[in-house]
Amino acid sequence: MGNEEAVFFSRVLTELTLSFHIIYATIGVGIPLMIMIAQWVGIKKNDEHYILLARRWARGFVITVAVGVVTGTAIGLQLSLLWPNFMELAGNVIALPLFMETFAFFFEAIFLGIYLYTWDRFENQKKHLLLLIPVAVGASFSAVFITIVNAFMNAPQGFDLVDGELININPLLAMFNPAMPTKVAHVVVTAYMTAAFVLASIAAYRLLRGSNHVYHKKALFLTMKLGLIFSIATAIIGDFSGKYLAEYQPEKLAAAEWHFETEENASLVMYGVLDDGEVKYAIKIPYALSILAHGDPFSEVKGLDQVPDDEEPPLYIHYLFDMMVTIGMWLAFLSAVYVFAVWRKWSIVQTKWFRWLLVASGPLAVLAIEFGWWLAEVGRQPWILRKIMRVEDAATTSGQVDLMLVLFAGLYLILGVGSVVILRRMFKKNPVEQEIEDRRKEKGGDFV
Amino acid sequence: MTLEIVGLSVLWIFLFGYLIIGSIDFGAGFFNAYNTLTRRDHILTNIIERYLSPVWEVTNVFLVFFFVGIIGFFPKTAFYYGTTLLVPASIAIILLAIRGSYYAFAMYGSYGHKGYTFMYGLSGLFIPASLSIVLTISEGGFISMVNDHPVLDYWKLFTSPLTWSIVVLSIAALLYISAVFLTWYANKAGDQSATELLRKYSLIWALPTIITAGGIIFELRGHNPEHYARILDLWWVFGISFLMFVGTVWLILKRKNYGLAFGLLTGQFALAFFGYGISHYPYLLYPYLTIYDSFTNEAMAIALIVAFIAGLGLLLPSLYLLLRLFLFNKDYVRGNKDNHA
Numbered sequence: 001m002g003n004e005e006a007v008f009f010s011r012v013l014t015e016l017t018l019s020f021h022i023i024y025a026t027i028g029v030g031i032p033l034m035i036m037i038a039q040w041v042g043i044k045k046n047d048e049h050y051i052l053l054a055r056r057w058a059r060g061f062v063i064t065v066a067v068g069v070v071t072g073t074a075i076g077l078q079l080s081l082l083w084p085n086f087m088e089l090a091g092n093v094i095a096l097p098l099f100m101e102t103f104a105f106f107f108e109a110i111f112l113g114i115y116l117y118t119w120d121r122f123e124n125q126k127k128h129l130l131l132l133i134p135v136a137v138g139a140s141f142s143a144v145f146i147t148i149v150n151a152f153m154n155a156p157q158g159f160d161l162v163d164g165e166l167i168n169i170n171p172l173l174a175m176f177n178p179a180m181p182t183k184v185a186h187v188v189v190t191a192y193m194t195a196a197f198v199l200a201s202i203a204a205y206r207l208l209r210g211s212n213h214v215y216h217k218k219a220l221f222l223t224m225k226l227g228l229i230f231s232i233a234t235a236i237i238g239d240f241s242g243k244y245l246a247e248y249q250p251e252k253l254a255a256a257e258w259h260f261e262t263e264e265n266a267s268l269v270m271y272g273v274l275d276d277g278e279v280k281y282a283i284k285i286p287y288a289l290s291i292l293a294h295g296d297p298f299s300e301v302k303g304l305d306q307v308p309d310d311e312e313p314p315l316y317i318h319y320l321f322d323m324m325v326t327i328g329m330w331l332a333f334l335s336a337v338y339v340f341a342v343w344r345k346w347s348i349v350q351t352k353w354f355r356w357l358l359v360a361s362g363p364l365a366v367l368a369i370e371f372g373w374w375l376a377e378v379g380r381q382p383w384i385l386r387k388i389m390r391v392e393d394a395a396t397t398s399g400q401v402d403l404m405l406v407l408f409a410g411l412y413l414i415l416g417v418g419s420v421v422i423l424r425r426m427f428k429k430n431p432v433e434q435e436i437e438d439r440r441k442e443k444g445g446d447f448v
Numbered sequence: 449m450t451l452e453i454v455g456l457s458v459l460w461i462f463l464f465g466y467l468i469i470g471s472i473d474f475g476a477g478f479f480n481a482y483n484t485l486t487r488r489d490h491i492l493t494n495i496i497e498r499y500l501s502p503v504w505e506v507t508n509v510f511l512v513f514f515f516v517g518i519i520g521f522f523p524k525t526a527f528y529y530g531t532t533l534l535v536p537a538s539i540a541i542i543l544l545a546i547r548g549s550y551y552a553f554a555m556y557g558s559y560g561h562k563g564y565t566f567m568y569g570l571s572g573l574f575i576p577a578s579l580s581i582v583l584t585i586s587e588g589g590f591i592s593m594v595n596d597h598p599v600l601d602y603w604k605l606f607t608s609p610l611t612w613s614i615v616v617l618s619i620a621a622l623l624y625i626s627a628v629f630l631t632w633y634a635n636k637a638g639d640q641s642a643t644e645l646l647r648k649y650s651l652i653w654a655l656p657t658i659i660t661a662g663g664i665i666f667e668l669r670g671h672n673p674e675h676y677a678r679i680l681d682l683w684w685v686f687g688i689s690f691l692m693f694v695g696t697v698w699l700i701l702k703r704k705n706y707g708l709a710f711g712l713l714t715g716q717f718a719l720a721f722f723g724y725g726i727s728h729y730p731y732l733l734y735p736y737l738t739i740y741d742s743f744t745n746e747a748m749a750i751a752l753i754v755a756f757i758a759g760l761g762l763l764l765p766s767l768y769l770l771l772r773l774f775l776f777n778k779d780y781v782r783g784n785k786d787n788h789a
Contacts, residue, residue, distance in 0.1 A: 063552055063553065066549045066551070066553070067549050070544060070545035070548040070549050071545065072512075073512055073541060073544060077537055077541055078538075078541075080515070080526040081534045081537055084526045084530030087523065087527075088527040089523070090523075091519045091520060091523030092744050092745055093748070095519065095520030095521075095744065095748055095752060096752060099516055099752055100755055100759070102509065102512050102513045102516050103759035103762065106509045106759075109509050110506055110763075110767060110769075112505065113501075113503060113505060113770060113774075116502070117773075117774065117780075118773065166745070167745075169745045169748055170747060171751040398532075398534040398535075400534055403535075404535070404538045408538070411545055419549070422553045
């Protein structure tokens with residue numbers, strides 16, 4: 001296998017691993033917070049339904065965490081196995097957040113084990129709630145630290161490069177790079193948002209499938225409220241991300257927006273197709289790109305004409321950008337309508353078609369996460385370390401990457417199918433009506 | 449003490465942690481599978497599940513900690529080991545993934561499909577085997593530089609008696625460590641039949657462990673004389689380690705004080721492991737890579753050590769809490785309370 005093929009297969013394998021991992025990782029970051037909120041609401045309202053909600057979510061969460069942990073281990077090792085030259089160089093500058101990520105993960109793992117195995121051990125539910133705080137904090141902080149590493153790849157700083165040698169290294173400066181605030185905030189908030197919509201999907205699905213229990217209605221209302229809050233936060237942070245790109249990484253924004261010529265009063269291109277370098281069927285919103293980039297409709301936005309040809313990111317990222325933003329906007333709208341309708345007691349929320357829209361919200365949110373990551377990663381091409389190291393110089397020289405790609409694809413297939421089958425079976429065998437009944441027998445009456 | 453040594457000691461301690469708790473985990477899986485196969489699973493399953501359930505995820509972190517840490521402290525290891533270990537490390541990851549996820553699937557999803565239990569047990573033996581190849585490679589002689597890139601000679605690796613001795617040692621030692629720990633744990637749980645069975649396993653696996661360990665030192669004489677000479681300089685470390693081994697076996701034979709037996713076993717492996725590590729000094733990969741020429745810059749090293757100390761401040765109390773609640777909690781160990789979500 002030539003080096004070119006090794007680079008190609010390394011890219012495919014990394015993309016495959018990450019695309020699979022982020023589904024479980026995103027859920028893994030978001031769900032502990034949802035469990036914590038449900039537990040807290042349950043204690044505050046003295047409503048056993050919310051406590052049960054937390055308990056059932058926690059049980060499903062274990063399965064997703066398991067897959068998240070093992071695929072996370074895979075990508076952690078693959079970084080060194082597939083990109084040894086990159087890790088050798090970047091390790092000097094960025095090892096600190098990688099190292100801290102394992103601490104956050106460690107912290108989460110310990111308390112998750114305790115939390116899962118101490119149900120009913122504490123008389124006081126508040127003590128049990130306390131155990132969830134380190135789980136949620138650990139989960140969010142692993143996302144924070146690992147996103148810092150990714151932010152560094154987009155905006156490397158904290159060192160001087162003199163004749164290929166790294167000197168004057170400052171680990172903290174490397175961590176707090178310009179890409180870090182928007183990236184970290186966007187990743188964490190979208191994870192919360194996705195988790196909320198995924199859980200809402202489940203509740204909506206149960207309501208559609210005949211269970212009209214008040215438990216599911218409470219679950220749906222709670223998760224949709226959270227979904228609304230986090231999708232609004234996502235939109236705001238997304239706007240900051242656009243401004244960051246315009247300032248520090250204009251080539252990514254220009255490629256995502258098909259903004260070819262540097263100009264003032266730039267209009268935003270939505271949808272459309274690219275045909276021989278010509279944009280067709282697109283909706284153009286005047287001044288919107290200038291507003292997105294600099295908060296000023298008359299400002300100048302850098303176009304692809306200012307980027308050397310061999311440093312231009314692929315133009316298909318425009319489609320990814322469109323889909324990500326469209327889904328984000330749709331989910332914010334949908335959750336707003338739902339919350340408003342429940343508040344005004346409109347009957348629309350009871351209709352079948354509306355509930356199907358709610359069922360779709362979870363999978364859509366996960367898709368948006370994938371599109372967003374592909375956009376962010378492909379938009380950085382051809383660099384692995386922007387303006388410092390190109391992807392083809394970072395990959396391994398080993399000849400067996402294609403074989404490993406096949407092995408890992410098989411693994412992810414097993415894990416993906418396995419986790420879905422197990423989760424379905426777990427909740428089918430023990431529906432909430434059954435569990436409430438069991439709990440009532442155990443506790444003697446104080447259960448609705 | 450230089451920063452290099454501090455960094456390496458930190459990593460070596462974590463690797464040792466993984467060696468012990470990983471062994472318990474892998475061995476438990478194997479014994480469970482073996483007993484399922486011979487239809488004696490009712491004796492061991494409860495004990496094993498009760499121990500493993502709250503800690504399986506923590507076990508994994510020790511490994512992640514080690515490989516993230518070694519890249520952090522010694523970035524050049526990514527270049528040498530990353531390039532050459534693609535195949536063995538990928539196989540280890542896949543086995544770990546199947547194992548870890550299966551455990552959660554089985555515990556929460558549906559109980560005991562026999563084929564899975566069997567795979568779970570076997571994969572546990574292959575993981576240490578595929579990971580221990582790193583130790584063989586580090587002795588030198590298997591990697592050559594072609595066009596400035598390290599290339600691993602698989603044929604030479606797989607025909608070397610040293611490779612196979614280390615593989616056999618890793619398997620024997622993990623079964624031995626696991627059996628001794630579980631004997632103690634089962635005894636605490638007051639489970640007589642499990643204790644007796646595990647005690648038998650401890651005694652069976654003690655001998656191959658000590659024989660292969662001795663054999664490897666002998667093989668190094670031909671393979672890496674420099675390393676062998678350094679091991680001889682440290683003969684007393686290995687001597688004390690051997691005495692501790694004798695102590696463990698004696699206590700188990702006499703059915704006395706299993707807690708102390710496990711303590712001695714930890715001491716035995718700690719001394720042997722650190723003796724081996726110190727005698728390997730200063731090489732990370734003989735003869736290409738020493739800890740000095742691969743060490744990261746000073747600023748990063750200090751930052752990592754500070755992060756490490758702060759992290760420990762957080763971890764040690766949490767680990768203590770975990771042990772208090774599960775390992776040293778009578779009600780939990782005896783299965784009077786299960787309480788899982």
